[in-house]
Amino acid sequence: MLPRLLILTLAAALARAAPQNAGELRDIQDAQELYKGAQVLRVEAVSEHQKEVLRKMQEEQKLDTWLNPAAGRTHVDIMVPAPALDVVKDQLRNVSATFRVMISDVETAIKDENPSLSEEEEEELAGRQGHRFTLQSYHRVADIHGYLDYLAQTYPDICSVQTIGSSVEGRPIKMIKISSSKSRSERATKPAFYIDGGIHAREWISPASVGYIIKELTENRDSNTFADKVDFYIVPVVNPDGYEHTHNGVRLWRKNRKDASKGRCAGTDLNRNFGYKWGGAGSSHDPCQEIYAGSAPFSEPETQAIRNFVSNLGTSVRAYVTFHSYGQYILYPWGYDKKVPPDYADLDRVGKKAAQNMRQVGGASYTVGNSASLLYAASGGADDWAKGGPRVKYTYTIELRDRGRFGFLLPAQYIQPTGREAFAAIKTISEEITTSG
Ligand SMILES: [Zn+2]
Known part of the structure; x- marks a missing residue:
């Protein structure tokens, strides 16, 4: 019983980790690098000048926009990689745009989001009929x-x-x-x-x-x-x-x-x-x-x-x-x-x-x-x-x-x-x- 379970768990772990080719492996490495210490900032961009500066930063720093402005709200959520954090925050302060940190470490948030199954849960699912x-x-x-x-x-x-x-x-x-x-x-x-x-x-x-x-x-x-x-x-x-x-x-x-x-x-x-x-x-x-x-x-x-x-x-x-x-x-x-x-x-x-x-x-x-x-x-x-x-x-x-x-x-x-x-x-x-x- 144990070896079979072990093999199943191993196979599942491999399937989870297996990239398809070298390019994909690089993408994954790049992404993990990008998420390490990255933060999601909620920026209030009210004036046209603030919006312009923000737009430029988003482009230059290749920031990933999570949420765009909408009616009744003036904020934007952006993900900022760790190396760009100081520059981005400084520029925001320079134009007196207020911001707050929504997610202080994207890598940790990813780890916490979908905890992997315990051995018992894995066993229960494996033994379950049908799905x-x-x-x-x-x-x-x-x-x-x-x-x-x-x-x-x-x-x-x-x-x-x-x-x-x-x-x-x-x-x-x-x-x-x-x-x-x-x-x-x-x-x-x-x-x-x-x-x-x-x-x-x-x-x-x-x-x-x-x-x-x-x-x-x-x-x-x-x-x-x-x-x-x-x-x-x-x-x-x-x-x-x-x-x-x-x-x-x-x-x-x-x-x-x-x-x-x-x-x-x-x-x-x-x-x-x-x-x-x-x-x-x-x-x-x-x-x-x-x-x-x-x-x-x-x-x-x-x-x-x-x-x-x-x-x-x-x-x-x-x-x-x-x-x-x-x-x-x-x-x-x-x-x-x-x-x-x-x-x-x-x-x-x-x-x-x-x-x-x-x-x-x-x-x-x-x-x-x-x-x-x-x-x-x-x-x-x-x-x-x-x-x-x-x-x-x-x-x-x-x-x-x-x-x-x-x-x-x-x-x-x-x-x-x-x-x-x-x-x-x-x-x-x-x-x-x-x-x-
Ligand atoms: Zn969507």
Whole structure:
């Protein structure tokens, strides 16, 4: 027994550590170097001059922006590598910009976020029938996809799993359909609800919360009878390559893994790559930027997979929710400009109802509003495409917890409360699309 367990543990440890090639090894070393002693600063940039200095610093020092300014808040969260800390802080003081340290050591925050399993927990998971997914920690793609396959086997009446495409590196993009509809005609009378997570690799709370939603709709279905009136199509990890990369050591990777050998200039921001008003404000044509829109609309296999799948579902899709982090926002189109769609009052009303219910189950407050006016313009987003392309009525981007204390490095103990909130939003929107027809 012991040798087998030892081998399993060793294999798991190796899989966790194994980089794919020399370039990836260098990326990992660079990232670990970058995170050591790095801090996340929250900077209040109020005057135009302060903003200008900040912008310049972000560019010159290649600072990773975690959170951009938004309506009602003037702060920016930036990650500053240890060697640049003195210079950056001095320059901020020079222009009298106030700032405070949100995360005093990124490397430590990464270590604390997702504690590795104890030997007993590892043993329990290894001995468990069917799958390794839990809500106690952040899991690898294999565990999340394994959970979908387990559900399809265990609840064949309501679940099926389909691979809707492959990533740049050839990983499957899996979708679970959860529906009690028995026939095509029954399906035709029900609204469809598309949900996804994990477009941005580093936002781990997103796939984890989508996992929570999937569990509620299947294993806890008896307490969620509203689900019988909706057909759910759920993709927990849209960007499996990027997500695996964040687990392999480059924790704060955001984009997909196109041209992986190009170091920090690799990858496309999938949430700038959708083909509605592509390439405009809030996206970049420079591959080295975090918001690189890609070489053309839908240039990436991951966004193509979503486009093809949702387009094929046709007009039955009444709701589209894509989960991100962080900031606690419920956002509706448009993102490309400070404009709203003609039916924005409906989106606003349902968004506010969702926020109310989220607060009731979890306690966190979420701000509701239009993407571009509440945050910043961002063209090529999935939500704009869903609204502007296939014309899905209730289209939202939900930025999950938190508001910046941990940022992207939200400890695993927050998965359940955040998942509860995410599920409350899904329930609210489901009830809306089943009653408003
Ligand atoms: Zn995101």
